[in-house]
Amino acid sequence: MPRTTVQRLRGFRDFLPRDMALREHITARFEEIFRSHGFQPLDTPALEYAETFEGKSGQEAETLMYRFLDHGNRRVGLRYDLTVPLARVMAMHPDLPTPFKRYHIAPVWRAERPQKGRYREFWQCDVDIVGSDQPIADAEILAIIPECLDAVGFERYRVLINNRKVLAALARVSGADPDQAQHIYRSIDKLAKVGREGVREEMLERGLSPATADRVLEIVSLSGESDEVLGSLLELLAKDAVGSEGVEEMRSILALVPSFGVDPACFVVTPSLARGLDYYTGVVFETVVDEPRVGSVTGGGRYDELVGQFSGRPLPTVGTSLGLERIIDVVEELRLLEPPRVSADALVTTFDDESTPESVRLAARLRAGGISAETYVGRSGNIRRQLAYADRLGIPVALILGPDERARGEVAIRDMRSGEQTSVPCEQAPERVLTILETS
């Protein structure tokens, strides 16, 4: 028989049960937090008209989109992020009450060269608030980031914040040509990576004058307490109305964040933060961790024009994306969470074919009592093999229903961790199993 090649597409992964345990645990925590803030669930198709995604995120992003012709010769594409589909949904459902708060946990696809912390199919956990231009919306999104990261054990991270308006002002104030603005953003974004000299060199290479480059560097190198940096920024950009507005926005947002119950110390105003996606119009932010080096684990910002690209009627929106696999990489590397067990709580063994129905009924009784229970589905008999099965899967309780027990209307219940085993009347089985589960 000819065999099919056993191969996965590059950058695509299988998630085995041991992987799923952690993934689901983490997404469940995020979901809990999102819902506790009143965000509602949303899902959209993986595949959409290519046009939906085009002209939204930027040139760079577009080259990374999976696009192709379907059987009906339609130009289609796999979603590149969850933000653009949200904008499309808002435009298609103008009756949705605003402000609209939604979360969306789903895979996205990018045809990049895979490497550490980077895959072609990966999951984003997005929260967005559509239809509010108020600082409280930005503040709530920002506050949720540390709440989520803390919930999965993160201890050291920084949420960098900047504002596109400040960036635009920076380009104007330093005397660059308007068409050089993009070059400036590109270069300064690498400040932390290549240092001042590296950024300066790159700006000169891209045709900026030394005087302009130095002025850019002066502003971008500001660091320290957020209040101080904001104050200095305001002075340096005083002549620029939009830039000053951007600074004030950050000030009012950061002033509100502590009221959400998060420690403001993790937020760092970072004038060099640019972010690549074209649709951002106001504050932008991303979270970085120093160890392990996985790049940013979250990214987001305010995009007030994107919905308007679909409906003609702009809706101010702010949101963020948490990168599931990078967060998992950190959690695994630093052993921040114990992966939960995904096996059943109890295994009911089958002694022989004749008594198997009784074992099946016992498992059903356990389930009715709120215990996840499976009956061994391999060949009956050979208790040794069945206990080994429970052991391998990490099932903490095994039940044995042999002739001796049946004669007395009992069942033997074995605590797989301690090896202790006692017989109890069948009716008491759920109670006994629960006791073992609680103590382990």
Add this chain to the structure above:
RNA sequence: GUGGGUGUAGCUCAGCUGGUUAGAGCGGUUGUCUGUGGAACAACAGGUCGUGGGUUCGAGCCCCAUCACCCACCCCA
């Protein structure tokens, strides 16, 4: 898209300067053990040495190409 590294069993690897039938540990299955897991012992299964070509009497080992994976750049979650 650009640069670098690596490809031998499911996993981690060994394989002496090219020399008969390619090995180990772990894992898997089965048995010792037709009423008891984690241990031990034994057996078995599993490999066209990534693929194609070349050099050679002879290639897992040398050369070329190609593919895949990893790392970095670009960009990003």
